[in-house]
Amino acid sequence: MAKTLDQAKMGTEALVFCLARTLIEIDPSLKAPLRANLRKMWELLDGRGDEGAADMIDVMTRALNDPAFFKP
Numbered sequence: 001m002a003k004t005l006d007q008a009k010m011g012t013e014a015l016v017f018c019l020a021r022t023l024i025e026i027d028p029s030l031k032a033p034l035r036a037n038l039r040k041m042w043e044l045l046d047g048r049g050d051e052g053a054a055d056m057i058d059v060m061t062r063a064l065n066d067p068a069f070f071k072p
Contacts (some may be wrong), residue, residue: 009056015058016060017069035064 024031025048045054063069 009052013056016056017063020060020064021070031064031070035061038064039056 020034024034038057040055042054042061045057
């Protein structure tokens with residue numbers, strides 16, 4: 001069961017990365033609002049104590065700041 005959950009989590013993260021990268025490549029002005037929305041979502045999830053979901057959001061936020069994934 002744990003392996004299936006890990007695979008689902010990784011698949012979800014990969015899908016989110018692909019969608020975000022595609023949107024930002026089409027319109028780079030979306031990067032700042034996406035970053036702000038992720039920050040708000042992280043605060044909400046962290047405040048609720050949902051550490052797993054907050055961690056997934058944190059991964060995406062870090063990727064937005066990684067020039068190897070999203071060009072500045």
